Amino acid sequence: MEHTPLHLLYSRFWNKFLYDCGLVPISEPYAKRVSHGMVLAEDGKKMSKSLGNVVNPDEVVNNVGADSLRLYEMFMGPFADTIPWSTEGVKGVRRFLEKVWSLREKVETQNNVETHCNASLRTRLHKTIKKVTEDIKEMKFNTAVSAMMIFVNEAQKEGISKDDFKKFLIILAPFAPHIAAELFSQLGNKESIFKQSWPSYDENLIKDKTxxxxxxxxxxxxxxxxxxxxxxxxxxxxxxxxxxxxxxxxEGKEIVKVIVVKNRLVNVVVK
Known part of the structure; x- marks a missing residue:
């Protein structure tokens, strides 16, 4: 992000001013500030009206929807990195959301029988909840989206229970609020998805057995x-x-030692 030091100075100056006036309760505006990276044009150059390479967000929304734009901006790369825009990347995110929408039919074909659930899919769901929860806190939005994409691909093959689909929609909601809210409502929920408690994950389920x-x-x-x-x-x-x-x-060599890195590797040293 350009002008980060100035933005930091401005925000702190105004907060300090308001604090001295007794209008805000704290002397510092935030405990931590993270600057986002710059989004470049598709040609790798800085967006400029004179170059004619500016991406108009209104056009993107009209073409693929607000959720696709929002989700792509979080998926396109690490939060602080400078990354070029990709129209194909936006289309890919749109296809992901279409897959999420199609999962509604997977729930319907099971007649909402809650006992039907593939064990591996439920394990994947709890791992996804853990991953998204941690990544949001660390502002690693791109890897959180990636984890949800992996889960949806598995759910498409196996089908998904109504309860598990609800949990998935709740963790998707901060990233794609419109489609998540609509699908949550279609499942028969009267209260807003944004009033739901964040789902927790089962530590026993996320432990790998092998x-x-x-x-x-x-x-x-x-x-x-x-x-x-x-x-x-x-x-x-x-x-x-x-x-x-x-x-x-x-064979035919002397084993000097064997180094074990738990749950990762074994290195046999010979001479």
């Missing part, structure tokens, strides 16, 4: 294997040394 271990020999990847998430270091070491692919690289 993990993938990378097996290295002298720092080079030689094998990968699936293991229980609660595998001990000793078990991981034993599993790695039993691998035929690893044995191919350790």
């Amino acid at each position: 993990i993938k271990l990378a097996i290295q020999v002298n720092g080079k990847l030689r094998d990968t294997m699936e293991a229980a998430a609660d595998i001990t270091d000793a078990e991981a070491k034993e599993k790695a040394l039993a691998s035929e692919k690893v044995q191919k690289w350790t």
Whole structure:
């Protein structure tokens, strides 16, 4: 963002002035200030009327809707980065929202039977709630949107229960308020989606039952294997040394040590 120091000075000056006048209760306007990056034109240049490369938001809204514009601006990249506009990117976000809309039919085809729910999808939902919750606090809006896109792709294949769809719509609402509110209403809810409590996630559901271990020999990847998430270091070491692919690289050599990085990798050091 241009002129960040001046914006900071202006906001603090006016707050200090109002505080001295007894019109605001605090001497500082905020505990933290994060400046957003600049959105460039599609040609990578700064938007300028003279260059004729300015993106008119009214035209974008007329073409793909306000939610698509809002969601794309949060999805296009890290909040503080300078990023060029992409018309194709906006269309991609629009397609995502169309997928969200189509999920309404998935709920209807199940006759709203709450007991019908794929276990892996519910796990994905709770992981998504956790991810979006944390990313909003850290202003990582682009990765929050990405997590919701992954969830919707899975839900399209499996179908979704009414209760789980409600929870998803609530976390989508800050990003795409109009479509989220409309779908929430269509599910039979009389109260506004914006008056709902933020959904919590189940710690037990988001724990991975299995993990993938990378097996290295002298720092080079030689094998990968699936293991229980609660595998001990000793078990991981034993599993790695039993691998035929690893044995191919350790045969006839002295194993100096085995380094275990819990739930990530095992590195066998030989000479």
